[in-house]
Amino acid sequence: xxxxxxxxxxxxxxxxxxxxxxxxxxxxxxxxxxxxxxxxxxxxxxxxxxxxxxxxxxxxxxxxxxxxxxxxxxxxxxxxxxxxxxxxxxxxxxxxxxxxxxxxxxxxxxxxxxxxxxxxxxxxxxxxxxxxxxxxxxxxxxxxxxxxxxxxxxxxxxxxxxxxxxxxxxxxxxxxxxxxxxxxxxxxxxxxxxxxxxxxxxxxxxxxxxxxxxxxxxxxxxxxxxxxxxxxxxxxxxxxxxxxxxxxxxx
Amino acid sequence: xxxxxxxxxxxxxxxxxxxxxxxxxxxxxxxxxxxxxxxxxxxxxxxxxxxxxxxxxxxxxxxxxxxxxxxxxxxxxxxxxxxxxxxxxxxxxxxxxxxxxxxxxxxxxxxxxxxxxxxxxxxxxxxxxxxxxxxxxxxxxxxxxxxxxxxxxxxxxxxxxxxxxxxxxxxxxxxxxxxxxxxxxxxxxxxxxxxxxxxxxxxxxxxxxxxxxxxxxxxxxxxxxxxxxxxxxxxxxxxxxxxxxxxxxxxxxxxxxxxxxxxxxxxxxxxxxxxxxxxxxxxxxxxxxxx
Numbered sequence: 001x002x003x004x005x006x007x008x009x010x011x012x013x014x015x016x017x018x019x020x021x022x023x024x025x026x027x028x029x030x031x032x033x034x035x036x037x038x039x040x041x042x043x044x045x046x047x048x049x050x051x052x053x054x055x056x057x058x059x060x061x062x063x064x065x066x067x068x069x070x071x072x073x074x075x076x077x078x079x080x081x082x083x084x085x086x087x088x089x090x091x092x093x094x095x096x097x098x099x100x101x102x103x104x105x106x107x108x109x110x111x112x113x114x115x116x117x118x119x120x121x122x123x124x125x126x127x128x129x130x131x132x133x134x135x136x137x138x139x140x141x142x143x144x145x146x147x148x149x150x151x152x153x154x155x156x157x158x159x160x161x162x163x164x165x166x167x168x169x170x171x172x173x174x175x176x177x178x179x180x181x182x183x184x185x186x187x188x189x190x191x192x193x194x195x196x197x198x199x200x201x202x203x204x205x206x207x208x209x210x211x212x213x214x215x216x217x218x219x220x221x222x223x224x225x226x227x228x229x230x231x232x233x234x235x236x237x238x239x240x241x242x243x244x245x246x247x248x249x250x251x
Numbered sequence: 252x253x254x255x256x257x258x259x260x261x262x263x264x265x266x267x268x269x270x271x272x273x274x275x276x277x278x279x280x281x282x283x284x285x286x287x288x289x290x291x292x293x294x295x296x297x298x299x300x301x302x303x304x305x306x307x308x309x310x311x312x313x314x315x316x317x318x319x320x321x322x323x324x325x326x327x328x329x330x331x332x333x334x335x336x337x338x339x340x341x342x343x344x345x346x347x348x349x350x351x352x353x354x355x356x357x358x359x360x361x362x363x364x365x366x367x368x369x370x371x372x373x374x375x376x377x378x379x380x381x382x383x384x385x386x387x388x389x390x391x392x393x394x395x396x397x398x399x400x401x402x403x404x405x406x407x408x409x410x411x412x413x414x415x416x417x418x419x420x421x422x423x424x425x426x427x428x429x430x431x432x433x434x435x436x437x438x439x440x441x442x443x444x445x446x447x448x449x450x451x452x453x454x455x456x457x458x459x460x461x462x463x464x465x466x467x468x469x470x471x472x473x474x475x476x477x478x479x480x481x482x483x484x485x486x487x488x489x490x491x492x493x494x495x496x497x498x499x500x501x502x503x504x505x506x507x508x509x510x511x512x513x514x515x516x517x518x519x520x521x522x523x524x525x526x527x528x529x530x531x532x533x534x535x536x537x538x539x540x541x542x
Contacts, residue, residue: 062458063449113317121468122471200381
Protein backbone atom coordinates (compact mmCIF):
# COMPACT_ATOMS: atom_id res chain seq x y z
CA UNK A 1 0.00 0.00 0.00
CA UNK A 2 1.63 3.24 -1.05
CA UNK A 3 -0.43 5.50 1.14
CA UNK A 4 1.63 6.63 4.10
CA UNK A 5 0.52 5.65 7.60
CA UNK A 6 -0.82 8.57 9.71
CA UNK A 7 1.65 7.76 12.46
CA UNK A 8 4.07 4.96 13.18
CA UNK A 9 4.39 3.20 16.53
CA UNK A 10 8.15 3.75 16.57
CA UNK A 11 10.51 5.77 14.41
CA UNK A 12 13.59 3.67 14.00
CA UNK A 13 16.44 5.54 12.37
CA UNK A 14 20.01 6.68 12.47
CA UNK A 15 21.77 9.65 14.03
CA UNK A 16 24.95 10.49 12.16
CA UNK A 17 27.63 12.51 13.89
CA UNK A 18 29.42 14.71 11.36
CA UNK A 19 31.87 15.70 14.09
CA UNK A 20 33.30 12.24 14.58
CA UNK A 21 32.96 10.69 11.12
CA UNK A 22 36.47 10.19 9.77
CA UNK A 23 35.40 9.30 6.24
CA UNK A 24 36.84 5.77 6.27
CA UNK A 25 33.93 4.30 4.24
CA UNK A 26 33.78 1.24 6.51
CA UNK A 27 29.99 1.72 6.77
CA UNK A 28 29.78 1.69 2.96
CA UNK A 29 31.63 -1.62 2.77
CA UNK A 30 29.75 -3.20 5.68
CA UNK A 31 26.43 -2.14 4.13
CA UNK A 32 27.32 -3.50 0.72
CA UNK A 33 28.54 -6.74 2.25
CA UNK A 34 25.55 -7.43 4.47
CA UNK A 35 22.95 -6.38 1.90
CA UNK A 36 24.56 -8.42 -0.85
CA UNK A 37 24.57 -11.60 1.18
CA UNK A 38 21.19 -11.34 2.84
CA UNK A 39 17.73 -9.75 2.36
CA UNK A 40 16.59 -9.27 -1.22
CA UNK A 41 18.48 -9.02 -4.48
CA UNK A 42 22.27 -8.66 -4.16
CA UNK A 43 23.84 -5.25 -4.79
CA UNK A 44 25.49 -5.76 -8.15
CA UNK A 45 28.53 -4.09 -9.67
CA UNK A 46 28.99 -3.40 -13.35
CA UNK A 47 32.42 -3.62 -14.98
CA UNK A 48 34.19 -3.64 -11.58
CA UNK A 49 37.67 -3.87 -13.13
CA UNK A 50 37.08 -1.38 -15.95
CA UNK A 51 35.01 1.76 -15.47
CA UNK A 52 33.09 0.60 -12.44
CA UNK A 53 29.64 1.50 -11.23
CA UNK A 54 27.44 -0.33 -8.80
CA UNK A 55 24.56 -0.25 -6.38
CA UNK A 56 25.20 1.20 -2.93
CA UNK A 57 22.69 1.94 -0.19
CA UNK A 58 25.08 4.13 1.73
CA UNK A 59 27.60 6.57 0.28
CA UNK A 60 30.04 8.93 1.97
CA UNK A 61 30.51 12.38 0.45
CA UNK A 62 33.12 14.89 1.60
CA UNK A 63 32.52 18.63 1.76
CA UNK A 64 34.83 21.57 2.30
CA UNK A 65 33.44 24.36 4.42
CA UNK A 66 35.09 27.75 4.45
CA UNK A 67 33.99 29.93 7.35
CA UNK A 68 33.98 33.75 7.14
CA UNK A 69 37.10 33.75 9.31
CA UNK A 70 39.60 31.02 9.96
CA UNK A 71 40.64 28.00 7.97
CA UNK A 72 38.55 25.73 5.80
CA UNK A 73 37.48 22.40 7.28
CA UNK A 74 36.59 19.06 5.77
CA UNK A 75 33.40 17.27 6.76
CA UNK A 76 32.77 13.66 5.79
CA UNK A 77 29.14 13.09 5.09
CA UNK A 78 27.61 9.58 5.06
CA UNK A 79 24.23 9.48 3.34
CA UNK A 80 21.66 6.70 3.25
CA UNK A 81 17.86 6.50 3.35
CA UNK A 82 16.46 8.89 5.98
CA UNK A 83 13.24 6.84 6.42
CA UNK A 84 11.17 10.03 6.08
CA UNK A 85 7.85 10.45 7.85
CA UNK A 86 6.49 12.07 4.71
CA UNK A 87 8.32 9.82 2.27
CA UNK A 88 7.62 11.05 -1.28
CA UNK A 89 9.16 7.85 -2.68
CA UNK A 90 6.35 5.78 -1.19
CA UNK A 91 3.33 7.70 -2.45
CA UNK A 92 4.54 7.87 -6.07
CA UNK A 93 4.92 4.08 -6.35
CA UNK A 94 2.30 2.77 -8.78
CA UNK A 95 2.42 -0.87 -7.72
CA UNK A 96 2.38 -0.77 -3.94
CA UNK A 97 5.90 -2.21 -3.83
CA UNK A 98 7.14 0.71 -1.72
CA UNK A 99 5.74 1.02 1.75
CA UNK A 100 6.38 2.51 5.19
CA UNK A 101 5.88 0.14 8.08
CA UNK A 102 3.42 1.15 10.78
CA UNK A 103 5.24 -0.76 13.52
CA UNK A 104 8.67 0.87 13.21
CA UNK A 105 8.53 3.43 10.39
CA UNK A 106 11.06 1.64 8.18
CA UNK A 107 10.61 2.34 4.45
CA UNK A 108 10.96 -0.86 2.42
CA UNK A 109 10.54 -2.15 -1.13
CA UNK A 110 8.77 -5.40 -1.92
CA UNK A 111 11.10 -6.48 -4.70
CA UNK A 112 8.63 -9.03 -6.09
CA UNK A 113 6.16 -6.25 -6.88
CA UNK A 114 8.65 -3.63 -8.10
CA UNK A 115 8.40 -2.96 -11.85
CA UNK A 116 11.61 -0.93 -11.89
CA UNK A 117 10.05 2.27 -13.22
CA UNK A 118 12.44 4.40 -11.18
CA UNK A 119 9.87 7.04 -10.20
CA UNK A 120 10.58 6.59 -6.47
CA UNK A 121 14.25 7.38 -7.06
CA UNK A 122 13.18 10.53 -8.90
CA UNK A 123 10.95 11.50 -5.98
CA UNK A 124 13.74 11.16 -3.39
CA UNK A 125 15.75 14.37 -2.89
CA UNK A 126 18.58 12.52 -1.13
CA UNK A 127 19.54 9.95 -3.74
CA UNK A 128 18.77 7.18 -1.28
CA UNK A 129 17.28 4.80 -3.83
CA UNK A 130 19.26 3.15 -6.58
CA UNK A 131 18.02 0.85 -9.30
CA UNK A 132 20.05 -2.32 -9.47
CA UNK A 133 21.26 -2.66 -13.04
CA UNK A 134 21.44 -6.46 -12.87
CA UNK A 135 18.11 -7.15 -11.14
CA UNK A 136 16.02 -4.27 -12.54
CA UNK A 137 14.47 -3.55 -9.15
CA UNK A 138 14.84 -0.62 -6.78
CA UNK A 139 17.23 -1.06 -3.86
CA UNK A 140 17.32 1.00 -0.71
CA UNK A 141 18.49 0.96 2.90
CA UNK A 142 16.35 -1.45 4.94
CA UNK A 143 17.84 -0.25 8.22
CA UNK A 144 19.12 -3.85 8.24
CA UNK A 145 15.64 -5.09 9.05
CA UNK A 146 17.10 -8.60 8.86
CA UNK A 147 19.63 -7.82 11.62
CA UNK A 148 17.80 -5.65 14.13
CA UNK A 149 15.10 -8.25 14.89
CA UNK A 150 17.27 -11.30 14.17
CA UNK A 151 17.37 -13.54 17.22
CA UNK A 152 19.95 -15.79 15.59
CA UNK A 153 22.50 -13.02 16.00
CA UNK A 154 24.21 -12.13 19.29
CA UNK A 155 22.43 -9.17 20.87
CA UNK A 156 25.25 -6.71 20.21
CA UNK A 157 24.95 -7.44 16.48
CA UNK A 158 21.25 -6.57 16.34
CA UNK A 159 21.82 -3.12 14.86
CA UNK A 160 22.40 -1.97 11.28
CA UNK A 161 25.69 -3.17 9.76
CA UNK A 162 26.89 0.41 9.22
CA UNK A 163 26.37 1.27 12.88
CA UNK A 164 27.95 -1.97 14.10
CA UNK A 165 31.06 -1.48 12.03
CA UNK A 166 31.73 2.26 12.47
CA UNK A 167 35.14 2.50 14.16
CA UNK A 168 34.62 6.14 15.14
CA UNK A 169 31.21 5.65 16.75
CA UNK A 170 29.79 8.24 14.40
CA UNK A 171 26.58 6.33 13.70
CA UNK A 172 23.84 5.71 16.26
CA UNK A 173 20.71 3.61 15.90
CA UNK A 174 17.51 3.86 17.89
CA UNK A 175 13.91 5.01 18.21
CA UNK A 176 13.68 8.68 17.32
CA UNK A 177 9.98 8.68 18.16
CA UNK A 178 10.77 8.13 21.84
CA UNK A 179 12.01 11.40 23.39
CA UNK A 180 13.81 9.48 26.16
CA UNK A 181 15.84 7.22 23.86
CA UNK A 182 19.62 7.66 23.64
CA UNK A 183 19.40 8.85 20.05
CA UNK A 184 16.69 11.42 20.83
CA UNK A 185 18.76 12.70 23.74
CA UNK A 186 21.77 12.99 21.49
CA UNK A 187 19.76 14.93 18.91
CA UNK A 188 18.45 17.29 21.60
CA UNK A 189 21.90 17.82 23.12
CA UNK A 190 23.81 18.39 19.91
CA UNK A 191 21.20 20.18 17.82
CA UNK A 192 20.49 17.36 15.39
CA UNK A 193 19.22 18.61 12.03
CA UNK A 194 17.20 17.57 8.98
CA UNK A 195 18.67 17.52 5.48
CA UNK A 196 16.84 19.66 2.90
CA UNK A 197 13.99 20.57 5.28
CA UNK A 198 12.47 22.72 2.50
CA UNK A 199 11.56 19.52 0.63
CA UNK A 200 9.00 18.75 3.34
CA UNK A 201 9.98 15.10 3.69
CA UNK A 202 10.27 15.16 7.50
CA UNK A 203 13.27 12.82 7.68
CA UNK A 204 13.58 10.51 10.70
CA UNK A 205 17.39 10.27 10.47
CA UNK A 206 19.17 13.25 11.99
CA UNK A 207 22.62 14.72 11.45
CA UNK A 208 24.72 16.17 14.27
CA UNK A 209 26.66 19.24 13.08
CA UNK A 210 30.42 19.42 13.72
CA UNK A 211 31.25 20.91 17.13
CA UNK A 212 33.08 24.26 17.04
CA UNK A 213 36.84 23.69 16.99
CA UNK A 214 38.78 24.37 20.23
CA UNK A 215 40.39 27.82 20.29
CA UNK A 216 43.70 28.36 22.09
CA UNK A 217 44.13 31.60 24.08
CA UNK A 218 46.78 33.98 22.78
CA UNK A 219 50.10 32.82 24.24
CA UNK A 220 53.34 34.83 23.96
CA UNK A 221 56.08 32.58 22.69
CA UNK A 222 58.47 34.30 25.13
CA UNK A 223 56.24 33.38 28.05
CA UNK A 224 58.69 30.99 29.75
CA UNK A 225 61.37 33.70 29.78
CA UNK A 226 59.06 36.42 31.00
CA UNK A 227 57.65 34.40 33.88
CA UNK A 228 58.41 35.86 37.29
CA UNK A 229 61.21 33.84 38.92
CA UNK A 230 60.03 31.87 41.88
CA UNK A 231 60.93 33.27 45.30
CA UNK A 232 60.63 31.92 48.82
CA UNK A 233 57.78 34.38 49.29
CA UNK A 234 55.86 32.64 46.45
CA UNK A 235 56.64 29.19 47.76
CA UNK A 236 55.40 30.24 51.20
CA UNK A 237 56.57 27.13 52.97
CA UNK A 238 55.94 26.81 56.70
CA UNK A 239 57.94 25.40 59.61
CA UNK A 240 61.62 24.52 59.50
CA UNK A 241 61.64 24.10 55.68
CA UNK A 242 60.17 27.58 55.32
CA UNK A 243 62.82 29.13 57.63
CA UNK A 244 65.57 27.27 55.69
CA UNK A 245 64.14 28.39 52.35
CA UNK A 246 63.92 32.03 53.36
CA UNK A 247 67.39 32.01 54.98
CA UNK A 248 69.08 30.39 52.00
CA UNK A 249 67.39 32.87 49.69
CA UNK A 250 68.90 35.77 51.61
CA UNK A 251 72.46 34.51 51.21
CA UNK B 252 17.30 14.31 -15.91
CA UNK B 253 18.37 11.65 -18.35
CA UNK B 254 16.32 12.04 -21.55
CA UNK B 255 15.34 8.40 -22.16
CA UNK B 256 14.13 8.01 -25.77
CA UNK B 257 11.34 5.62 -24.73
CA UNK B 258 9.80 8.17 -22.34
CA UNK B 259 10.20 11.08 -24.76
CA UNK B 260 8.49 9.12 -27.54
CA UNK B 261 5.81 7.87 -25.16
CA UNK B 262 4.82 11.23 -23.67
CA UNK B 263 4.91 13.00 -27.05
CA UNK B 264 3.08 10.36 -29.12
CA UNK B 265 0.49 9.37 -26.54
CA UNK B 266 -0.16 13.07 -25.91
CA UNK B 267 -0.96 13.51 -29.61
CA UNK B 268 -3.00 10.30 -29.71
CA UNK B 269 -5.16 11.17 -26.71
CA UNK B 270 -5.55 14.70 -28.08
CA UNK B 271 -6.93 13.22 -31.31
CA UNK B 272 -9.19 10.87 -29.33
CA UNK B 273 -10.52 13.90 -27.43
CA UNK B 274 -11.67 15.60 -30.66
CA UNK B 275 -12.99 12.32 -32.10
CA UNK B 276 -14.95 11.74 -28.90
CA UNK B 277 -16.54 15.17 -29.10
CA UNK B 278 -17.54 14.47 -32.68
CA UNK B 279 -15.15 16.87 -34.43
CA UNK B 280 -14.89 15.13 -36.87
CA UNK B 281 -17.35 12.25 -36.73
CA UNK B 282 -16.03 9.91 -39.41
CA UNK B 283 -17.81 6.62 -40.14
CA UNK B 284 -16.88 3.44 -42.01
CA UNK B 285 -13.39 3.19 -43.48
CA UNK B 286 -12.52 6.84 -42.88
CA UNK B 287 -13.48 6.37 -39.24
CA UNK B 288 -11.39 3.22 -39.09
CA UNK B 289 -8.29 5.08 -40.32
CA UNK B 290 -8.84 8.00 -37.91
CA UNK B 291 -9.15 5.68 -34.91
CA UNK B 292 -6.27 3.52 -36.13
CA UNK B 293 -3.97 6.56 -36.12
CA UNK B 294 -5.23 7.65 -32.69
CA UNK B 295 -4.76 4.17 -31.20
CA UNK B 296 -1.40 3.71 -32.87
CA UNK B 297 -0.18 6.90 -31.18
CA UNK B 298 -1.91 6.55 -27.81
CA UNK B 299 -1.56 2.82 -27.19
CA UNK B 300 1.76 2.56 -29.04
CA UNK B 301 3.12 5.29 -26.79
CA UNK B 302 1.91 3.43 -23.70
CA UNK B 303 3.56 0.24 -24.94
CA UNK B 304 6.82 2.13 -25.56
CA UNK B 305 6.80 3.42 -22.01
CA UNK B 306 7.05 -0.13 -20.67
CA UNK B 307 10.41 -0.54 -22.42
CA UNK B 308 12.20 1.50 -19.77
CA UNK B 309 10.88 -0.68 -16.94
CA UNK B 310 13.14 -3.11 -15.11
CA UNK B 311 10.32 -5.66 -15.07
CA UNK B 312 7.75 -4.96 -17.84
CA UNK B 313 6.02 -8.30 -17.15
CA UNK B 314 4.77 -6.87 -13.84
CA UNK B 315 3.40 -3.67 -15.43
CA UNK B 316 -0.20 -4.70 -14.68
CA UNK B 317 0.49 -4.11 -10.99
CA UNK B 318 0.84 -0.41 -11.75
CA UNK B 319 -2.96 -0.09 -11.93
CA UNK B 320 -3.41 -0.76 -8.22
CA UNK B 321 -2.29 2.37 -6.34
CA UNK B 322 -4.55 4.99 -7.93
CA UNK B 323 -5.37 6.42 -4.50
CA UNK B 324 -1.89 7.86 -4.02
CA UNK B 325 0.15 7.51 -7.20
CA UNK B 326 -0.19 9.68 -10.32
CA UNK B 327 1.58 7.00 -12.38
CA UNK B 328 -1.05 4.50 -11.29
CA UNK B 329 -3.83 7.00 -12.08
CA UNK B 330 -2.34 7.47 -15.53
CA UNK B 331 -2.51 3.72 -16.14
CA UNK B 332 -6.13 3.52 -15.00
CA UNK B 333 -7.21 6.57 -17.04
CA UNK B 334 -5.37 5.39 -20.14
CA UNK B 335 -6.95 1.93 -20.13
CA UNK B 336 -10.41 3.37 -19.37
CA UNK B 337 -10.07 5.95 -22.16
CA UNK B 338 -8.93 3.34 -24.67
CA UNK B 339 -11.76 0.95 -23.77
CA UNK B 340 -14.51 3.58 -23.84
CA UNK B 341 -13.24 5.17 -27.05
CA UNK B 342 -12.92 1.69 -28.53
CA UNK B 343 -16.64 1.09 -27.98
CA UNK B 344 -17.45 4.52 -29.42
CA UNK B 345 -15.26 3.71 -32.46
CA UNK B 346 -17.08 0.38 -32.85
CA UNK B 347 -20.35 2.25 -33.28
CA UNK B 348 -18.93 4.69 -35.80
CA UNK B 349 -16.93 2.24 -37.87
CA UNK B 350 -19.25 -0.78 -38.01
CA UNK B 351 -22.75 0.47 -37.19
CA UNK B 352 -22.55 3.95 -38.69
CA UNK B 353 -23.93 5.42 -35.49
CA UNK B 354 -22.45 7.78 -32.93
CA UNK B 355 -23.09 6.59 -29.39
CA UNK B 356 -22.42 10.15 -28.24
CA UNK B 357 -22.47 9.76 -24.43
CA UNK B 358 -19.63 7.22 -24.81
CA UNK B 359 -17.75 9.74 -26.95
CA UNK B 360 -18.08 12.47 -24.32
CA UNK B 361 -16.94 10.17 -21.53
CA UNK B 362 -14.07 8.92 -23.69
CA UNK B 363 -13.03 12.49 -24.53
CA UNK B 364 -12.94 13.40 -20.85
CA UNK B 365 -10.95 10.28 -20.00
CA UNK B 366 -8.48 11.03 -22.82
CA UNK B 367 -7.91 14.51 -21.44
CA UNK B 368 -7.60 13.08 -17.92
CA UNK B 369 -4.91 10.68 -19.15
CA UNK B 370 -2.78 13.55 -20.44
CA UNK B 371 -3.42 15.42 -17.19
CA UNK B 372 -2.26 12.49 -15.07
CA UNK B 373 0.84 12.07 -17.24
CA UNK B 374 1.74 15.69 -16.63
CA UNK B 375 1.23 15.29 -12.88
CA UNK B 376 3.74 12.41 -12.74
CA UNK B 377 6.32 15.12 -13.46
CA UNK B 378 4.50 18.08 -11.94
CA UNK B 379 4.27 16.42 -8.51
CA UNK B 380 8.04 16.02 -8.09
CA UNK B 381 9.37 18.64 -5.67
CA UNK B 382 12.80 17.18 -6.33
CA UNK B 383 12.76 18.57 -9.89
CA UNK B 384 11.86 22.26 -9.43
CA UNK B 385 11.59 22.91 -13.18
CA UNK B 386 8.80 20.31 -13.38
CA UNK B 387 7.20 21.19 -10.05
CA UNK B 388 5.51 24.27 -11.54
CA UNK B 389 1.79 23.88 -10.93
CA UNK B 390 -0.41 24.35 -12.84
CA UNK B 391 2.05 25.32 -15.58
CA UNK B 392 3.39 21.82 -16.30
CA UNK B 393 -0.10 20.27 -16.70
CA UNK B 394 -1.05 23.33 -18.80
CA UNK B 395 1.92 22.65 -21.07
CA UNK B 396 1.09 18.97 -21.57
CA UNK B 397 -2.63 19.61 -22.04
CA UNK B 398 -2.23 22.52 -24.45
CA UNK B 399 0.31 20.59 -26.55
CA UNK B 400 -1.94 17.55 -26.59
CA UNK B 401 -5.03 19.55 -27.57
CA UNK B 402 -3.18 21.53 -30.24
CA UNK B 403 -1.72 18.36 -31.74
CA UNK B 404 -5.07 16.61 -31.47
CA UNK B 405 -6.89 19.41 -33.26
CA UNK B 406 -4.20 19.40 -35.94
CA UNK B 407 -4.57 15.64 -36.51
CA UNK B 408 -8.35 15.90 -36.42
CA UNK B 409 -8.23 18.50 -39.18
CA UNK B 410 -9.93 21.21 -37.11
CA UNK B 411 -8.10 24.13 -38.71
CA UNK B 412 -9.56 26.97 -36.64
CA UNK B 413 -9.23 25.15 -33.35
CA UNK B 414 -5.72 23.97 -34.22
CA UNK B 415 -4.54 27.51 -35.03
CA UNK B 416 -5.90 28.93 -31.79
CA UNK B 417 -4.63 26.06 -29.65
CA UNK B 418 -1.17 26.19 -31.27
CA UNK B 419 -0.88 29.87 -30.35
CA UNK B 420 -2.05 29.07 -26.81
CA UNK B 421 0.41 26.17 -26.49
CA UNK B 422 3.22 28.40 -27.78
CA UNK B 423 2.49 30.98 -25.08
CA UNK B 424 2.39 28.32 -22.35
CA UNK B 425 5.64 26.83 -23.67
CA UNK B 426 7.45 30.19 -23.52
CA UNK B 427 6.12 30.88 -20.02
CA UNK B 428 7.25 27.40 -18.94
CA UNK B 429 10.76 27.99 -20.26
CA UNK B 430 11.12 31.48 -18.76
CA UNK B 431 9.78 30.56 -15.31
CA UNK B 432 11.54 27.19 -15.38
CA UNK B 433 14.91 28.88 -15.63
CA UNK B 434 14.33 30.41 -12.19
CA UNK B 435 12.78 27.34 -10.58
CA UNK B 436 15.89 25.70 -9.11
CA UNK B 437 17.11 28.86 -7.41
CA UNK B 438 13.69 29.74 -6.01
CA UNK B 439 13.19 26.17 -4.73
CA UNK B 440 15.53 27.04 -1.86
CA UNK B 441 17.52 23.82 -2.18
CA UNK B 442 21.27 24.32 -2.32
CA UNK B 443 24.40 22.78 -0.84
CA UNK B 444 23.81 24.69 2.41
CA UNK B 445 20.36 23.16 2.94
CA UNK B 446 21.39 19.78 1.53
CA UNK B 447 24.22 19.36 4.03
CA UNK B 448 22.82 21.54 6.82
CA UNK B 449 26.32 23.00 7.12
CA UNK B 450 25.59 26.44 5.63
CA UNK B 451 25.64 28.09 9.05
CA UNK B 452 29.36 27.30 9.41
CA UNK B 453 30.49 28.72 6.10
CA UNK B 454 30.50 28.26 2.35
CA UNK B 455 30.03 24.59 1.47
CA UNK B 456 31.76 23.07 -1.54
CA UNK B 457 31.62 19.47 -2.75
CA UNK B 458 35.16 18.25 -2.13
CA UNK B 459 35.12 14.57 -2.96
CA UNK B 460 32.35 12.38 -4.44
CA UNK B 461 31.56 9.06 -2.73
CA UNK B 462 33.13 6.99 -5.50
CA UNK B 463 35.61 7.51 -8.30
CA UNK B 464 33.20 5.94 -10.78
CA UNK B 465 29.73 7.04 -11.81
CA UNK B 466 26.47 5.62 -10.48
CA UNK B 467 22.75 5.23 -11.17
CA UNK B 468 21.93 8.57 -9.57
CA UNK B 469 24.36 10.49 -11.74
CA UNK B 470 23.46 8.80 -15.01
CA UNK B 471 19.71 9.01 -14.32
CA UNK B 472 19.35 12.42 -12.72
CA UNK B 473 22.38 14.55 -13.50
CA UNK B 474 22.34 15.06 -17.25
CA UNK B 475 24.41 18.02 -18.38
CA UNK B 476 25.27 17.29 -22.02
CA UNK B 477 22.11 18.65 -23.64
CA UNK B 478 22.07 21.94 -21.78
CA UNK B 479 24.99 23.32 -23.75
CA UNK B 480 22.75 23.88 -26.78
CA UNK B 481 19.51 24.47 -24.90
CA UNK B 482 18.85 27.91 -26.37
CA UNK B 483 19.33 26.78 -29.99
CA UNK B 484 17.16 23.73 -29.36
CA UNK B 485 14.43 25.90 -27.85
CA UNK B 486 14.43 28.00 -31.01
CA UNK B 487 14.22 24.85 -33.15
CA UNK B 488 11.40 23.41 -31.00
CA UNK B 489 9.48 26.69 -31.16
CA UNK B 490 9.91 27.10 -34.91
CA UNK B 491 8.97 23.53 -35.78
CA UNK B 492 6.34 23.02 -33.13
CA UNK B 493 4.38 26.25 -33.39
CA UNK B 494 5.52 28.81 -36.00
CA UNK B 495 5.65 26.51 -39.05
CA UNK B 496 2.36 24.67 -38.34
CA UNK B 497 0.51 27.97 -37.84
CA UNK B 498 1.96 29.32 -41.11
CA UNK B 499 0.92 26.16 -42.96
CA UNK B 500 -2.58 26.41 -41.48
CA UNK B 501 -2.92 30.05 -42.51
CA UNK B 502 -2.20 29.15 -46.14
CA UNK B 503 -5.25 28.28 -48.28
CA UNK B 504 -6.20 24.75 -47.19
CA UNK B 505 -4.49 21.90 -48.96
CA UNK B 506 -3.87 18.37 -47.66
CA UNK B 507 -0.15 18.71 -48.36
CA UNK B 508 0.08 21.77 -46.08
CA UNK B 509 -1.88 19.82 -43.49
CA UNK B 510 0.56 16.91 -43.57
CA UNK B 511 3.55 19.27 -43.38
CA UNK B 512 1.98 21.10 -40.45
CA UNK B 513 1.52 17.79 -38.58
CA UNK B 514 5.08 16.61 -39.33
CA UNK B 515 6.63 19.93 -38.25
CA UNK B 516 4.52 19.99 -35.09
CA UNK B 517 5.43 16.41 -34.10
CA UNK B 518 9.13 17.10 -34.67
CA UNK B 519 8.89 20.31 -32.61
CA UNK B 520 7.09 18.54 -29.76
CA UNK B 521 9.77 15.82 -29.72
CA UNK B 522 12.54 18.45 -29.43
CA UNK B 523 10.60 20.30 -26.75
CA UNK B 524 10.05 17.07 -24.82
CA UNK B 525 13.71 16.16 -25.12
CA UNK B 526 14.54 19.54 -23.55
CA UNK B 527 11.86 18.94 -20.91
CA UNK B 528 14.04 16.12 -19.60
CA UNK B 529 17.54 17.26 -20.54
CA UNK B 530 17.15 20.69 -18.95
CA UNK B 531 15.48 19.50 -15.75
CA UNK B 532 17.73 19.65 -12.72
CA UNK B 533 17.19 17.12 -9.90
CA UNK B 534 18.17 18.37 -6.44
CA UNK B 535 20.21 15.21 -5.77
CA UNK B 536 22.81 16.70 -8.13
CA UNK B 537 23.49 19.30 -5.42
CA UNK B 538 25.05 16.60 -3.23
CA UNK B 539 27.51 15.95 -6.04
CA UNK B 540 28.21 19.63 -6.64
CA UNK B 541 26.49 19.32 -10.01
CA UNK B 542 23.11 20.24 -11.42
